[in-house]
Amino acid sequence: MKALRCDEPGKLSIIDRDKPVAGTGEVLVRIRNVGICGTDYHIFHGNQPYLDYPRVIGHELGGEVVSAPAGSTLHIGQTVSIEPYIYCGHCRACRLGRTNCCQNLAVLGVHKDGGACDYVVVPERNVVPADGLSTREAAMVEFLAIGAHGVRRSGATAQSRVAIVGAGPIGISAAVFCKARGADVSVIDRNTRRLAFCESELGVDRVFEGSDDIRERLAKATDGEFYDIVIDATGSPAAMQAGFAYVGHGGSYVLLSIVRADITFNDPEFHKRETTLLGSRNATRADFETVLDAMRTGKVPTEALATHAGALVDAPGLIPGWSKPESGVIKAILEV
Structure with a gap:
């Protein structure tokens, strides 16, 4: 063969x-x-x-x-x-x-x-x-299950304000399943074509083109409160480290990306927010079933x-x- x-x-x-x-x-x-x-x-x-x-x-x-x-x-x-x-x-x-x-x-x-x-x-x-x-x-199904697993780890609900950093296939899959839970979803990426896709095909609530002043723009968009949940799907160590600053007080940070690098963060800021940090790896049979159900129902x-x-x-x-x-x-x- x-x-x-x-x-x-x-x-x-x-x-x-x-x-x-x-x-x-x-x-x-x-x-x-x-x-x-x-x-x-x-x-x-x-x-x-x-x-x-x-x-x-x-x-x-x-x-x-x-x-x-x-x-x-x-x-x-x-x-x-x-x-x-x-x-x-x-x-x-x-x-x-x-x-x-x-x-x-x-x-x-x-x-x-x-x-x-x-x-x-x-x-x-x-x-x-x-x-x-x-x-x-x-x-x-498998790549969608990666996103579904990360979203399940995040505990996103209809009351959650979520930022997804990275609009590749995994970030897109996370957006699909955050929206399926009724969350308010923002997507951040430097690729304007993918951001347009997220708006037109996924119905995310807003998109932000990545830039050096992105944190300031996110602060303005959220009245300085930032996000209940931030999900990184960039595959970039620099972006993964920057993402800690997008998490609001009492919020969670989910790392879908896996990189050859050490990821560091500022401990006083991490503790001040009582941040929950979650790694998300692969998916389970339950996540596969979640995706299959969503696909069969046209979601x-x-x-x-x-x-x-x-x-x-x-x-x-x-x-x-x-x-x-x-x-x-x-x-x-x-x-x-």
Whole structure:
């Protein structure tokens, strides 16, 4: 079968490898669509903190069941999304239901070879039925679940004033699920095209173009009270540090971004506000179900989000261009 591999930073190739065979408790899935996300671009550019090369990429996966264990509720031909976080099930985090941050976690396409290929084998518990959706839509569930998880961590309600910093796919997904909770949502980014998308397609309440005086502008917009919840989805250490200053008294700061850096903050200001600082990693099965329900009820503009497409075999020539901000990509999806 064919697979898309990042051999080293800056080099992608299509390789041939054997079709996998399902073992006990595993499901064989025919991959039909693969979403390309920020993690894949970071892998291509050599700044993903948890990866060794070479690596078959791909963790946003939609496909069809080829085989399932005896007695499984899954059936052959069923459309599924794949939860790409292979967790151990027995560490403390797993026992507490926090499988997204398992002590022994292996993420497809990062810690182990991923699903940008014809077939994958995964544990049955990692296969999520996506009945009523296309495999293309199923491939979009994972990145949306990242945002849904961060929003769930934040505790956002209809009374919350939320600022989302970064209008890439993850920031957009956070905006979708903050709005689903009825929150007042502002989005901050330097990319005016993405800000316009957030207004027209997501219905956010206001947008702010990033600038050196952004804190002063946010203070003016909120009468100096700032935000109950700030969610960072920038992938920028400088922006992550700056975001502490946007949190209002009694507020929370959620870091969706993962970077190769130390993040520091001013302790007197942090304590004065009694700030709650939250990391948000991956997603859980519950978050996948939240996204699936939202997609089925038309609360996610999937057609608008999927801005670019191409074939798996053409990916080595497409991904370098897609990774550039000027490309206009929000979500690119490969067809397998």
